[in-house]
């Protein structure tokens with residue numbers, strides 16, 4: 001990101017809060033002013049005590065100043081901190097609103113752990129830069145200019161000396177500033193790597209344990225944590241260097257002013273009192289310069305974070321579209337017209353001109369060797385990906401012309417590994433149909449042959465199924481996934497049959513569920529079982545990204561050698 005883009009992005013986060021930041025700055029200034037007035041009141045008090053004058057008025061004034069100062073200052077600090085939290089919240093909400101709408105291809109490209117850490121960790125770094133550092137820069141800048149003006153009024157030559165030293169040391173500090181940003185960026189990348197590795201490990205926790213990979217995975221996380229530490233420490237080093245440079249600048253200026261000022265006093269150019277006053281102003285300069293350096297440091301940290309946040313905001317997302325109020329009913333037809341497709345421009349084509357027609361209703365099975373492109377058909381129907389060529393028509397309408405939410409509302413999709421989400425059975429069922437009534441749930445449970453299963457569960461529908469549904473059997477998970485899809489009352493059911501074996505009871509149950517669903521919706525199924533294909537109204541045989549043959553089981557066994565082979569090997573194994 002260029003420096004200008006960083007400015008612009010930071011300003012975008014700051015802009016909605018500029019009013020409250022200004023209020024916070026004002027309160028900070030008022031608090032500081034009452035602080036300055038306190039010594040004056042104290043002096044008056046001491047004077048009056050000495051002169052035996054009444055002190056009640058001054059005492060009240062002093063107390064009022066102390067109370068007012070404390071209240072105003074703490075309220076100002078609260079306003080700024082609250083605004084800082086609001087900036088973080090706004091950044092998080094923008095990111096969250098976008099992340100779940102990202103295109104599938106983007107999420108496949110970036111590890112989810114990395115995306116998550118941008119929402120959680122990087123946004124936190126915006127806290128200081130958009131509020132405290134703006135106030136520091138503003139108040140520091142103002143006081144700096146006022147003090148410089150006073151110094152100019154005292155003696156221009158000594159001011160020149162002072163500014164010379166400050167510019168010299170300031171330039172050196174400016175050189176290390178980008179180092180802070182770089183080190184912070186590296187540290188944040190390492191933090192993201194921690195999330196990524198942990199996410200991978202928890203996503204396949206059984207495999208990690210079964211492979212005895214705990215130590216190795218721990219070592220990878222450990223390395224990332226140490227890497228984050230290393231860059232964090234490097235950033236701290238540059239930050240402290242920048243911080244101490246203020247003291248150095250003032251000390252060097254002090255010596256230079258003392259030397260040159262002494263000579264000027266000796267030559268009669270200025271009076272001793274001017275030199276003393278000038279030196280005092282020099283010390284007043286420490287605070288504003290510190291604030292300016294601090295603001296610059298925070299800006300560097302913030303710019304590292306903003307780059308990562310912006311990157312996530314630039315990822316391609318799907319356009320939001322309102323779900324239809326009343327989706328059309330009845331089974332939908334599906335037509336593929338010479339569809340070509342590849343997952344990425346640098347990958348080979350997966351579909352080399354796929355064409356088939358499925359009328360509304362009935363069940364169509366897709367079969368073919370592994371990698372033939374069957375699951376990809378479903379990804380394209382759902383418009384998870386865009387085709388490279390050809391057309392896909394659902395109900396005679398190009399999928400690109402459907403509002404995305406309407407298209408997906410018409411479809412029920414059961415993935416191959418039938419994901420069940422953490423939560424209760426009920427939460428899993430209504431995931432795709434949040435408004436489903438208890439009666440509808442009960443009906444779908446019967447249809448998916450899950451009613452007996454749910455009855456057996458300790459808490460029925462409210463039973464927590466564990467992370468990824470690990471408390472359900474494979475067959476049960478599959479039927480929960482089908483029930484979830486059916487509850488959406490889809491016009492088109494896409495079912496990616498699991499390749500894993502099912503016992504006879506589960507297999508039969510699944511077969512009935514699918515057969516029944518096919519009576520009222522169009523069912524497309526990537527089939528791996530004889531029991532499924534014999535049931536199908538038509539079978540599409542795919543091979544290497546092309547449709548080889550279409551027909552019924554009996555027709556294809558007689559006509560298509562590849563199908564005959566599949567039937568003999570793949571399907572019969574499951575018969």
Ligand SMILES: Nc1ncnc2c1ncn2[C@@H]1O[C@H](COP(=O)(O)OP(=O)(O)OP(=O)(O)O)[C@@H](O)[C@H]1O
Nearest residue numbers: 108343347350368369370371372373374375376377
């Ligand atoms: N998200 C993806 N990104 C890149 N390539 C992919 C992706 N998904 C699938 N592929 C590739 O596309 C090809 C077709 O995959 P697809 O999943 O459609 O095959 P399939 O016929 O369903 O196979 P199976 O029966 O084994 O599930 C494969 O070579 C696969 O490696």
